[in-house]
Structures are given as C-alpha cells and as structure tokens.
Amino acid sequence: MKGIFVACFLISHVVSAQKIYWEEGRKLNWSNFKSRVNNQRGANVVAYTNCGWSYSYVKSSNPKAPVKIKIETIFNEDKSWKDDKRINDYVLLHEQKHFDVAEVFARKLRKEVSEKIKTGADFDKYFKSVYSRILKEYQDFQRAYDGETKNGMVEDKQSEYNRVIAEELENYKSFRTS
Template identity: 30%
Template sequence: MNNHLSLKFTFVILLFWTLNIAKGFSQEKKWSKDSLLTWNDFKGTVDPASGVSAMTYCGVKFRYRYFVSANDSTYTAKFIVYSFFTPERSWSMVERQCPPLLNHEQVHFDISEYFARVLRTALETAQYTKNIKDEIMSIFKKYDSEREKMGLLYDEQTNHGTKVDVQKKWDLFVGKILSNNTPWQQVQNDEIMLKGF
C-alpha cells in the first residue's frame, strides 16, 4: 500500500483571540518588534461607557492544512499562526493620549504575540488522529482561555496602566517571555502570575 502522505483537503480557519467576535475588517497590523503601535493606529470609535481611556483590539489568527497517509493511519498538519491588531476596532480618547497609556496598549498586543508563539508550538508538536479538527480546536481553546486570563490579570494588576510601578514590572515580564520564548509552563510559575502586586 502506498504510504506517501497525500493532501486530503485544505481546511482554513480564522480564529480571533478577542473579547468580541470579529466581523469583516478592512485592514490589520501584524505584530513586529520593529513596528510598535502609535496613536495613529487607533482609528475606531470611542466608547465613552467603557470606563477606559483606550481599547486595543488584537488577537491571533491561524490557518492550517492537514495531510493524511494513504491508509488513514497518520495525520499531520502545517500551520500559519500570527498575532494581529485591528485599527478600525481600536480606539483612544485623544485628550488622554500619552506615552504611558500607549505603552500599556502595546503590552496588550505583546501578550497576544506571546500566545501566538505558544499556540504555534503546541499545534506543531501535537500528535493527531482522525479527530484532528477537534484536537486542534481543543488546543486553541486551552490557550485562548489562558490568554484571556493573562490579559485580565494585566489590566487588574496595573489598573489599566495607572499603577506605574506595577506597569514597569509587567513591561519587563512580557519583554522577557517574548525575547526568551519562555514556555507557558514556566511562565505560569512566575511571581507576577502567582501573587500580583
């Protein structure tokens, strides 16, 4: 029997790590260490009832195709995973724009980038069966939940960036895990994730 892998079909899925369901947007900005956010990137309509001075709409997309061996015994997949920022859904109150607030929003984007890397590693190292689509979704849901928890903890501990000393600790923390590609299991044991300030 021919055991060469053959492309059974391509399944493309766009998943958004955001608090709301993303609906047709015209442009996006991919995360890059050489292209930080500026206030010009925040083009959405201000929500005065939100209780915050700015809102960053960012998340992670991935798509994949999977391959099945001729005898249906081996399932493998190739993935493209990246974090994105949507200008039209991100906004800021012009009168409150300042470098510290912009930095706070950038770190939200950085957290998305960290989880894009975590998700990519998890997807690429997993073993798959004939239930590959469900297995991929299970991996996504796991890290989607963890990303949301980190984002909420970040805002809670920094009070949306207004606690300057705590914000600096988060700046260093997120910068470290990005530069080192720190495994998620190790990040979970970090003091900033366990104790707060």
C-alpha cells in the same frame, strides 16, 4: 477586466490596512487606533486595543498526511479606540503591551501545536482543545494585566508587567514567525 482588478486591489488594500500583523521591532502608534466608538466601561479607560490571533491551516483528506498551520498575531485598527484628549506615550506603551501579550500567547500556541499536531488526524483530535485552553490563558492574563495595573495607571505594576512580557517574548523567541 482591468477595472475589476483595480477594484479588487483597492478593496483588498483597504481590508488589509485594517489589520496590523505583529512584527519584532514594529510599534503601534496612535494613528493605528481608528475606531470612533468606545465600547469600554470605566473612567480610567483612555484607549482600547483590539488584538488577538488568526490561524489558517492546510490539511489533506488523508489523516496521516502532514498538516500546515499558520498562526498570526493581529491588531485590529478599526476596533481599537483612543480618547484623543487623554492619550500620551505612557498609555501607548500600555496598549503596545496588550499587543505584545497577544504575541506571547501566539508563540505558546505555536509551540504546543508544533509539539502535538503533526498530521490531519492530530489536528482533528487536538487543535480545538489546545486552542481553547491557550485562549483562556491569554484572556485571563489580559484581564489580570489591566486589573493589576489599573489600565496602566499603577506604574510599578506596569513596570513589572513590562519586564514579564519582555521575558516571555524572549523565552518563546524560537516560536516567532519569520
């Protein structure tokens, strides 16, 4: 029995080590980018951040009972890549902002969920559409961010996005996880 517990503990530790949950003040570092495979196209791609959200919920079979929904922002270490020969602190900041953008939109999702989804019936009726809409906004923002900054190479645009992302984190601070 002891051997099974140790094996399960080691497996769960390895699995959890592949994801980083967004936390106020915690910054990514280059050792978090563990993928050896570059799936991105373009000569100016120096790194790739794979991030997004995970959610879980607890719902009763009673449609009038309250529902509990947990939304977390995650960075996937095993799917995030870097070109060791071209990385620097400036590129890392650009990649950190991708992770921060994921948190901004997770907060927007938490806000809308908290306002619209109180019961199991609300969850069944609204969650998929709310999630899909916020996800599309998130993906559009990430594409615009990389496009307008040319993956961080246009410094004035990068500075502008840094400001916007910081403001949005502040605007939605009441919807951060504790």
